Amino acid sequence: MSEYILTKAEVQRVAKLARITLSQEELAKFQKQLSAVIGYASQMNEVNTDSVLPTAQVTGLKNTYREDSPQKDQSLNHRQALANAPDQQDGYFKVKPVL
Amino acid sequence: MVLRLIRVYRVQEVTMQHCDLTIIEALDGLNKREFTSKELVQSCLQRIDQVDGEINAFITVTKELALDQAEEADKLRAQVKNLPLLGIPVGIKDLYCTKGIETTAGSNILKGFIPPYDATVVKRLKDAGAVIIGKLNQDAFAHGSSGENSDFGITRNPWNQDYVPGGSSSGSGAAVSSGMCLAATGTDTGSSIRLPAAFCNLAGLKNTYGRVSRYGVIAMASSLDCPGVLTKTVEDQALILKIIAGHDPLDSTTLANEVPNYLKSLRVGRRTVSGRPGKDIKIGIPQEFFVEGIHDKVRELTQQAIERYEKMGFAIEEISLPHTKYGISTYYILCLSEVSSNLARYDGIRYLASMRKGDTIEDLYLDTRGQCFGDEAKRRIMLGTYALSAGYYEAYYDKAQRLRTLVKNDFNEAFKKVDIILAPSSPTPPFKIGEKVDNPLQMYLSDIYLVTVNLAGVPSLNIPCGFVNKLPIGMQLIGPQLSEELLLQVGYTYQQETNWHRKKPEIASLAN
Numbered sequence: 001m002s003e004y005i006l007t008k009a010e011v012q013r014v015a016k017l018a019r020i021t022l023s024q025e026e027l028a029k030f031q032k033q034l035s036a037v038i039g040y041a042s043q044m045n046e047v048n049t050d051s052v053l054p055t056a057q058v059t060g061l062k063n064t065y066r067e068d069s070p071q072k073d074q075s076l077n078h079r080q081a082l083a084n085a086p087d088q089q090d091g092y093f094k095v096k097p098v099l
Numbered sequence: 100m101v102l103r104l105i106r107v108y109r110v111q112e113v114t115m116q117h118c119d120l121t122i123i124e125a126l127d128g129l130n131k132r133e134f135t136s137k138e139l140v141q142s143c144l145q146r147i148d149q150v151d152g153e154i155n156a157f158i159t160v161t162k163e164l165a166l167d168q169a170e171e172a173d174k175l176r177a178q179v180k181n182l183p184l185l186g187i188p189v190g191i192k193d194l195y196c197t198k199g200i201e202t203t204a205g206s207n208i209l210k211g212f213i214p215p216y217d218a219t220v221v222k223r224l225k226d227a228g229a230v231i232i233g234k235l236n237q238d239a240f241a242h243g244s245s246g247e248n249s250d251f252g253i254t255r256n257p258w259n260q261d262y263v264p265g266g267s268s269s270g271s272g273a274a275v276s277s278g279m280c281l282a283a284t285g286t287d288t289g290s291s292i293r294l295p296a297a298f299c300n301l302a303g304l305k306n307t308y309g310r311v312s313r314y315g316v317i318a319m320a321s322s323l324d325c326p327g328v329l330t331k332t333v334e335d336q337a338l339i340l341k342i343i344a345g346h347d348p349l350d351s352t353t354l355a356n357e358v359p360n361y362l363k364s365l366r367v368g369r370r371t372v373s374g375r376p377g378k379d380i381k382i383g384i385p386q387e388f389f390v391e392g393i394h395d396k397v398r399e400l401t402q403q404a405i406e407r408y409e410k411m412g413f414a415i416e417e418i419s420l421p422h423t424k425y426g427i428s429t430y431y432i433l434c435l436s437e438v439s440s441n442l443a444r445y446d447g448i449r450y451l452a453s454m455r456k457g458d459t460i461e462d463l464y465l466d467t468r469g470q471c472f473g474d475e476a477k478r479r480i481m482l483g484t485y486a487l488s489a490g491y492y493e494a495y496y497d498k499a500q501r502l503r504t505l506v507k508n509d510f511n512e513a514f515k516k517v518d519i520i521l522a523p524s525s526p527t528p529p530f531k532i533g534e535k536v537d538n539p540l541q542m543y544l545s546d547i548y549l550v551t552v553n554l555a556g557v558p559s560l561n562i563p564c565g566f567v568n569k570l571p572i573g574m575q576l577i578g579p580q581l582s583e584e585l586l587l588q589v590g591y592t593y594q595q596e597t598n599w600h601r602k603k604p605e606i607a608s609l610a611n
Contacts, residue, residue, distance in 0.1 A: 011481070018439060018484040019446070019461075020477055021469030030478060036540045037482055041428040044498050047505065054500030055507060056322060057352075058556030059309050059580060064351035074349065080215040086453035093448050096460040 004035035117142035118278040119603065122187055122335040125281060129176065129186055136176070136186025140169040140230055143188045146278045147233075150606050153260060155252045156274040158193050159201055160233040168230040175228070183342055185228030190274045190283035193234040194241055195221050195326075196315040200231070204317045205249040205267075206239035208471040211451040218315025219347045220284055220326050227342045232280050235270030240442065241291055241319045242475040243267050244545045247536050250473060255532070256298060257604040258570055262529040265298030267291040271329045272299035277606055282330045282339060286316060288323045289430050290549035293561040296329050297524035297573025300563045300602060302336050302590065303329045307580045308556035309354040311340075312347035320437035321352075323430075323553045332600055333562060333590040337361035340583060359584045365591045380589065382408055383418035383517030388548055394527045400565035400572050401523045407596060408521070413589075416517055420509040423551055425502050430550035431543055432486050432499035439483025442476060478539060503554045510555040514579045519589060523548055524561045524573040552577055560586045563599040571599075 006014075011031045015022045022030065078091045087094040117139045120128065128134050144162055151157055165188060172186035193203050196214035198221075203209045217225065225231065238248040246254040246269025254269040256262040257277040264273040268285030272295030275283050285292040287305035296303025304327050311326045318324060328339045338361075345358045384405060389398060409415050447453040447467030454466035472480070486495035513520060526547060535542040552559040552575075559577040566572060578586045594600050 006485075010485075014481045014485045014488065015477075017488060018480045019464040019468050020472065020480065021465045022477075026474075026477070029474075030481065033478060033539050034482055034485070037431065037478075037543070038485065038495075040540055041432055041495065044425060044428050044432070044495075044502055047422070047425060047502060049498060049501035049505070052501040052504050054497060055504040056500060058322065058503070058507065058554070059307070059352075059354060061309065061352060061354065066348060076215055083215060084212050084450050086447065086451050087455070095448055096455070096458065096463050098460050 006035045118146045121331045122281050136169040136172040140188045154273050156270040157233045158251045165232045182228030188230045188232040188280050190235045190280035192284050194317045205237040207250040208445050208452045219312035220343045238267035241267040248475045265295035268295045287325045288319045290546040296561040298529040300571035301329045302333050303561040305559045307558045309352045312350040314349040318441040320434040337587045381414040381517040383520045385420045387423040388522045396567040404564040418513045422505045426551040429499045429502040432495050435479045435483035436486045438479045507555040520577040524575045528567045528570045560590050562590045
């Protein structure tokens with residue numbers, strides 16, 4: 001039995017989806033805090049929105065186009081693009097094995 | 100600790116320095132050759148030396164660069180090559196990419212990041228002749244309403260250092276109000292320009308969504324983020340908005356609408372009566388903002404401001420924004436969902452923070468993000484991930500997108516009746532450092548009067564309207580999309596009649 005809306009397992013699942021490792025203390029703290037916020041947000045259910053369309057773009061702007069051509073003054077060269085990389089090799093980002 | 104004890108002995112009158120001027124005043128002095136840009140910048144640098152040990156508004160001070168830029172500005176001025184901000188020292192929130200200058204977003208995960216390009220706003224300020232004096236502290240990734248959530252230490256309110264300066268543009272608010280720079284950039288996703296402006300006695304304008312380019316501003320919630328500035332006066336806002344606003348091919352959500360000469364229209368506005376807007380302008384007061392939870396003194400000062408407008412000839416009418424109470428829920432669900440997506444890029448591969456002890460790339464992600472993100476970023480990413488995850492999407496994210504429509508409709512309906520809306524910026528005066536830090540929900544609720552503006556994409560200008568126990572109180576003027584010109588006119592009218600915005604904080608270390 002948990003007094004919180006989210007179980008520890010649910011918090012753990014969300015952390016895994018978000019690729020974040022949590023300590024046991026963090027898990028307990030976040031279970032409490034996340035539950036409080038989600039609990040508060042459930043007040044949205046008081047409003048019937050069945051006939052309301054969702055808004056994603058608030059100014060109503062749509063479909064902005066430009067020529068699909070290289071913009072030299074906006075491009076970075078290899079050196080600039082990799083300047084902040086923690087590890088690199090032969091002009092590429094270097095990562096751990098994927099498999 | 101020693102510094103805090105000294106406050107008892109502070110003096111009332113501190114000699115005005117160049118750094119205490121507004122931009123308009125400083126430009127006047129520069130153009131009349133009363134002082135040079137170098138002297139102005141030195142005055143700000145001296146103020147930083149004197150007070151920033153206590154306030155902690157800056158993450159990086161670009162002293163050499165600023166002095167070089169100031170000398171360059173003085174040369175240009177001598178050649179009568181004038182630019183609208185020539186030689187004016189401005190601070191840049193550390194969320195804005197600055198070419199060649201470390202940009203951290205207030206987070207350890209970006210420590211050491213040197214952007215290869217300037218944000219459009221930074222480029223436009225530099226092109227207008229502004230001097231970049233440094234990078235300002237903030238809540239990490241703009242996650243916060245108090246400035247306490249920075250990996251580079253909390254920022255203190257110059258008006259009383261036991262209190263928060265408001266966030267997330269905390270360093271921006273503290274730096275401008277204490278004279279460490281003449282203006283500073285901020286970003287307003289849910290409150291982050293207006294709340295620090297309110298808590299630090301400044302003008303802060305959250306523009307119409309898309310009025311100012313987001314290019315090069317590290318993303319928090321892309322459908323809500325609005326870059327802008329914090330200044331000492333409405334006039335300074337008008338001057339800078341003309342420079343930073345307008346279409347940018349690098350941000351496809353920017354609006355193509357023409358940018359008015361805001362400063363000029365302050366003095367000879369379209370709808371003015373003998374130089375002042377009034378009479379035909381109707382101000383709406385939203386009843387939902389004056390219910391339980393509002394501090395008595397905030398209510399009283401807002402009421403006095405309303406009466407002042409009434410005396411100036413503005414019509415006042417009560418209006419309703421019925422979905423205000425759902426603002427925080429709707430805002431946070433949308434904001435956190437977008438945060439969880441935007442912060443996915445901090446994976447230990449592209450930026451310097453990288454935990455590489457594990458064997459696989461999965462370990463790299465988990466360890467880097469687990470160890471380098473602060474608590475608030477983790478909370479927000481997890482809440483957003485939850486709201487977007489299978490089985491919860493309809494109940495949270497989709498529901499909030501529909502509620503955004505209703506909030507927007509509330510404003511549309513209100514603006515059929517009135518030209519602008521006047522409301523408090525915060526239900527309470529500035530709060531104490533530490534007061535809300537362990538209770539994220541209470542912290543989120545500090546933004547209750549501010550977030551619906553972002554959901555509707557409309558502009559809102561915070562201006563000072565009084566003090567409670569020597570702490571500043573702000574109010575906001577809200578208008579329809581692209582009504583910045585009118586908001587600035589109406590705000591300017593108030594500042595001509597009042598002196599709240601002229602008051603300066605008494606800072607202990609300046610009293611010696």
